[in-house]
Amino acid sequence: MLTIEAGHRFIDGTNVFRVDASLSAPDTGVTAIFGRSGAGKTTLLKIVAGLLRPDFVKIQVGSTVLCDTQNGAWVPPEQRRIGYVFQDTRLFPHLSVKGNLMFGRRFNPLPDSPDLSFDAIVNLLDLERLLDRSIHNLSGGEGQRVAIGRALLANPRLLLMDEPLAALDADRKSEILPYLEGLRHSLNLPILYVSHSLSEIRRLANWLAVLDEGQIKAFGSVEEITGQMDLSPLTDDGDTGTVLAATVTEHVNAHGLTKLSAAGQPLLVTQLDLPPGAHVRVQVRPQDVSLALERPENLSILNIIQGSINSILESPRRPVVDVQVNIGSSKRPVHLWARITRLAAERLSLQEGMPVFALIKAVSLDKDRVGLS
Amino acid sequence: MFGFSSLELEALQISLKVSLWSVSLSLPLAMGVAWLLARKEFRGKAVLNAVIHLPLVVPPVVIGYLLLILLGRKGILGSFLNDWFNIGLVFTWQGAAIAASVVAFPLFVRPIRQALEGVDPRLEEAAITLGANRRQAFFAVTLPIVMPGVLTGALLFFARALGEFGATITFAANIPGETQTLPLALYAATQTPGGDPIALRLVFLSLVLAMAALLTSEWLSRKTHFKVRGR
16 A cells, blocks of 8 residues: 655745645555645645655555654655656756666666666667757657656656646647556556646546645545546646546447447447457546437437436536536446536426436547547 | 076966965865855855955955954964964965965855856755755756856966965965965066066966966866756
């Protein structure tokens, strides 16, 4: 297990910011820490890395206790072997790419696992042709790859990534995401990944912790949390929705579509390059979901999914309401969020418990919204 | 050698000895003070900054006289050094080195401080997450990046120490073979009837020394600049 408990009060003039976070995550896979700017995400990572020393803290990775204020245990940050990938890369300007990559080797034991050898990391992140370059001649995406490689080559027991894609434009993001996916699949290393983009989380994370005002509000699998909570108030870029676990059932080649099965119901998406039986995750944005009280006919929308209303979130000042629809069974609920106007909700007199049909256009579920789980 | 008298060569040797010792002794101190001024906030920072820069605005003779008061045989610190360690600084080349150091010190601190202010302190944080302790992070990351600033400071300091006159003659006097540096020897030559040929040769030596220092510093800074910028 990866245990993080931290409590601290930051006083900056008259502002008091309180962190009071407690998190127990599995020590394999990627745990995303999700929250709006100022929620304390970076602060939490700095506490884990030991760059901040809070009033109260306990960090345990596997069986190793890194710090525990209750019995005075404190491993200094340089001895924690916690890799940190910063948003702004922080590459050393006086060293070449290779010099940056080798920096941590001077201070750390060599890794036991061949997965973290120099050649393996260079290969994984495709750094071979960058090695002799100066870091002044790297693009944003290349710089971030070097920064990730530098952290991995210091032989970490845990990797922290602080919005590594936030400073990159959309093209650079899609250039680097496959490398991060590769990292997750080929390294047996727990990763804490801070982000406020649900599509990143959907592609990379196994677990999701929601951080708000310094507190962990929810923790669970990505599918669970996105179905339970409306995360849209916490994102800056409006990239939210529900993440559904699904399986590829068949390809409808003639129409360029792929049929998936999600929560026991068929779901058509634009064609995927994956074999039947593959497990995927589908991100359904709430604004792409419409609701109907009866099964509509003569409609262009291909996905008509039966369910019932679980809850309705409305606030008087907003012109929209978010409706949580259970498309699973009552025993094994699977939740889907639909965002509709308040006017539409009033016209349909939506009530909790009401049976509804959720309508999702297949074109809204393109390959940017679907990925391997 | 080349028609230089032993007195002139001795002056060159003393000048070099005094300047080089000044540079090496002042280097760690200048780094420390520059680091304090660039990275730390503390009470009395403005006062420290003013005191460091004082020699730039005060006539060197004043500095020399202050050193006499402070470090002279009857001085506050000087009597202590004399009684306990039997160290006398007045009229010695070590005294000349101290006088030159004090006068040139601000020129050493300023470029280092500016270079340090240009380095993102978060780079050291990154180094720490990679396993370096604070000291290692400074020496492996910050120091190489500020190296051009250190070299600039060292050159300015060296040049100023080489030309130091007022504080040296006041504190260490003009003793041939002990404290008579090139400028002091030149001054003595100009005060002696028929000393013109000596003065000219001393001028020549001074120019050669200055050129050598400039070229060395240019070469060194090109080397470190190349490393830092990587081009």
